[in-house]
Amino acid sequence: MYKTVDSLDRLARAYYGINADSAFLCGRRALELAEKAGYRKGEAESWRMLGNTYEMVGDYLNMLTCYQHSLDIAEQIDNTTLIAKVKVNFALFYKQQEEYDKAHQLIEQVQRLYQRSGDSVQEAYVANNLADIALRQGQYDQALQYAQRALQVARRMMDAPTIATFNNDVGRILTAKGDYTGALSHLLESLAYYQGRKERLGTTATKSLVSQVYLQLKNYPRALQYANEALQEARAIRRKPEIQESARVLAHIYEAKGDYRNALHFFKLYKDYSDSLFNDQSRKEILSRAAQYDYEKQAMRLREAQAMKDAGYERELRKAALQIAVTVGALIVLSLIAFILMRSRAVNRRMNQLLREKNEKIEEQKEALEQQAVQLLLNNQQKDKLFSIVAHDLRGPLNSLKGLMDFLKEKKLSEQEIGAMMNELRRNVDYSSELVGNLLYWASSQLNGMVVKPVLLELNEVVPEVLALFAHQAREKGVLLRMEMAPLLVGFADKDMVQLVIRNLVSNAIKFCRSGGIVTVNGCRKAAEIELVVADTGVGMREDALEKIRRRESFTSYGTAKEKGTGLGILLCHDFAEANKGRFFVESEWGRGSHCYFTIPAAPSSSSMSV
Template sequence: MAGSTNIFTRYSIRKATFGMLSLSILLSFGGHNKLLAQSNSQKRMQQKIKSLKNQEGFSPRDTAYINLLNDYALEMRFFDTDSLLKLANEAMRLSKESGYARGLSYSHLRIGDYWSDKGNTEKAIHHYSKGLELAKVAEDKKLELRLLNNLSGEYAYKSDYSRALGGYLEALELAESLEALLLQSIINENIANLYATQKDYEEALTYFKKVKKINTNIGDEVIQAETMSNLASLYADMSELDYAIFNINQSIKVFDENQILDWLAYAYEIKGKIYLKKYNYKWALYWYQLSEILHKQLEDDRSRIDLLNGMSEAYLGLEEDSLARNYAIRAFKITEKINFVEGKQKCALTLYKVHKKAGEYPEALVYHELYQQLKDSLSRRENRQSLSLHKTKAAYERQKLELIEENEKALARQKRYIQAGWSMLLISLIISYLIYRSKKLQKRLNTELQEKKDILEVRKTELIANNETKTKLFSIIGHDLRGPIGALQGLLKMFKDGDVNKEEFLSFIPKLRADVDHIYFTLNNLLSWGQSQLNGSKTKPADVSLENIVEENINLLSEIAENKSIKIVSEVAPNTLLWSDPNHLDIIVRNLISNALKFTPENGMVTIKAVEKAAEWEISIRDTGVGIDRMTLQKIFEEKSNHSTYGTANEKGTGLGLSLCKEMVENNNGTIWVESILRKGSTFYFTMPKSTKNYSKAG
């Protein structure tokens, strides 16, 4: 909804995202266009597109790029309609070339929005309908729901209320089947607004009650404020001005606190409308002017008509006739531009009042005749459409009841068939039981023997595995821990016995530090591996930031890198979220970076990257080290291998790190591999599933 990227449009309400700019700044600068020329969300969208283009192996036919183009088109909808059309056409071209049905459907949705805002309902309906067909082919229910909602809204703009209601009811049923509360709220509110245009306020209020109940379950104050704004407009039309002012004040407070300026502009307009109905022209004009300042940032002609016409009426009430004439003419020209009949009727009435007050009776008569002609036409059409609305709704409900009745009959027939089937099955079971009973003793003995044999085989396998684990454990302890600890013990004994003096002892501190770091690192790996082998540790995946894990381990290993003058570079983008066990990911990254530092000579470089794939992230850790020969490559990840190698500065390793990495990567539904060239360096790759979070919801 407002304040975020919007994918659905409530009927007759315009949408845009201004970004987080305070109203006081806006007013103090007189509403300069540069202040809101580009929203924060638009900037973020541009950055996403730029980042994707800079990725290695980028292709403009990538579905992620096509989706970003369509999302960016939506962001530009109420700021730069030419850019909207250009972006949507480019997305359509790329979708056709790559055979991407969803992208093509999405492009038709955006182009339909363009023509809708231009007042060309025929072209808008054409694109919405084409997009709807493609969404069904792509089996994208949410996209289908967006298109149904927008298509129904376009029929409402065309005054084909019967088809609009039918489409909304179909969309509502789909939203309920998807258990999408927000979408149910939007569509119910669209239906309420549809009845409001017919002045069927009782039915409109019935649907608004449903909306408020759904909004309570959603629990979002912004969504509740949006509904209260629309409800305030309805109460104003009903002349229930106390209810109207209560609802609009509540919504303005929420929009102001959350800096949702597009809805704030609409709320100001409604508040102006309420004061106009109170004949308080001064305050009406005050709120209209606030709305006008915000509207200058929008390219939304349809929503500007009521604002300009309302300001004309306010100026007329304040005896400022020239300004009243100016605003009424501006509003009337927009209605002719987009062929908006209901808006033209209102503007004709205002222009009639303006010319009559100025004593320009011939002109006043022209506009009065136009107003009367449009009023009679709309009145006759509204009477027909009002009846059609009720008929459509009744027919729809009747079809649902008939379908339910037919389903109940079919279920009753199936129930009889099932009962007959159960009877036959029971007879078959009795016969089978008699046959089974005669062989029962023999089968039971065979089964018991086989079970005991299987148990022995399992225990044998477990015993062998435990012995191998124990052997490897003692091998690592003896090979990689006993040496550094023994050296430390020997040095301390020499210092105690006086074989080395204090200065000589202090000269060994760097080596002791390195040995202790090695022991600590080895124990961490050993404990992680031992837990997984002996206790069967469980993987506990969660949403985890790769960028944070990488930065923490770079800081942890920075001293080792500085001692060898190795530069560690992280090219991991912010908000790179993985679905993995945080502890496992930390151990994997630490081991691979440590390994890269170990085999990279002085003045080398270690680079960490993350490349987004369809359902996973591919992470790489590249070094400019000594490389790995072909024989070692073949057995580097073997589980039973605990061979350790000295690094370029004689660093020791456990030989355990890579097999531990492999085990933890695979436990997190990923894969790990290595590519290497001798004397040029190695690159270790592993994959992890993407986070299940959605970042941006666009429509």
């Protein structure tokens, strides 16, 4: 009977990623036989295989239930190997939920279990999981060290399935680091193994990874070939995470090719599967279920410990029963006396307490009204000052234009004088255009409220588009524009707002640079944020100007070529960064240039879970 159960569990594992119905049939039959025979180890493994199959079809609530049954039985029979395997399954779930601290704690527990048993193959799996956590957190070098260590152990043990799995992980990390040739070498080796063994899940996942590498290499025909094959195979095995990932890759490929109709189609497919996998309500329910399991296990341990303490306390209580009875009698007499004395005082104390509470509420309301009045006054003063600056700065260019037209009409200027005045007028018009644009954005946010429409934002495309707008202005002033962006930077923010922030910061940087200066736009991912930095080698700012920026006060300043600014653009940078759940701040040193930082949330990522 035991051998039959083990065989059925192996069959359930073999059907994982190929046929969910067959995997369920084998797992449930194995559990039924194991329970009938009292085969506890077989029960634990059958529950785990059922959990893996529920994960395969995206039913995470039932998955957690099965894993918890498996862990409970494994701990009861003290089977170290099974305990470690189930904890790895839980860790994979927490990784997918981006609960990296919990996942890391579980993997460290598993590592200690395998170190005691001396199982080097399983230690390799531990290193592989640590590599995946580091990759998700953007720690690519550390991730690559863990993954290569795991792959070396697998090659030394000549474990072909494990080698294929670890090759995929090394390929994903090398892709993230931009080593596409190295990534293809590992991924194609893995793909050859899965195709040779006709393992559909491994083939599907690997083809999706290969298509992403070809996309980065701009080999769109090969990228489309592998991505379409991955999508077809994912649909055939009803694997939702792989369908979602394949749709996302196809959307990016068609977008890169300029085929926006197909790109939109696959983005919609990607979104539909994303919503079905983890909408807000289901994610809360799943995390709540996981927290409930932790609570119940802890509560059971506390109850057991308390029961042992209660047995000792009961003996002591019996010995002290007489003393307690005497003490209670004395307390009753004293309580009656105290009650009579305290009753009269309680009435007075209650009245005093009511008066104090009323006075405190009146004082709190007074302070709140005073704070609101002060804040309103400050806001009105700031707006009055801003409108005064805007009115003055718009009047100057208009008067200059009127004067030039009068001179032209009377034909009192030479061509040389007209040329000089036209250059000056053009600078005024450029300034006025920038001022009016910022003013319209600011007025809209003040009058209609801040309306944010976040989308997936390819910053490696947005930043070059903005820099192209300033190419002529920078060349005319002799300023070099540079871009140093990490690859594949995808944020989640309002595109118009992000473009306006970058335009204002680049415009200011050029304005305060001398001829020969450099303006650099840097971009990188830090944890769950994308950080963009606009740095310049210009004149920098004094501490009083930095303090005004921190207080969000508008102020007039002049560039190295007498270009004028009101400070309205910096106010918008503050407001728009915070509206998109990011931050904005400035670092500068007089005479040494400035660094303007702003952050936006990184785009959410997803990946499938392992068996």
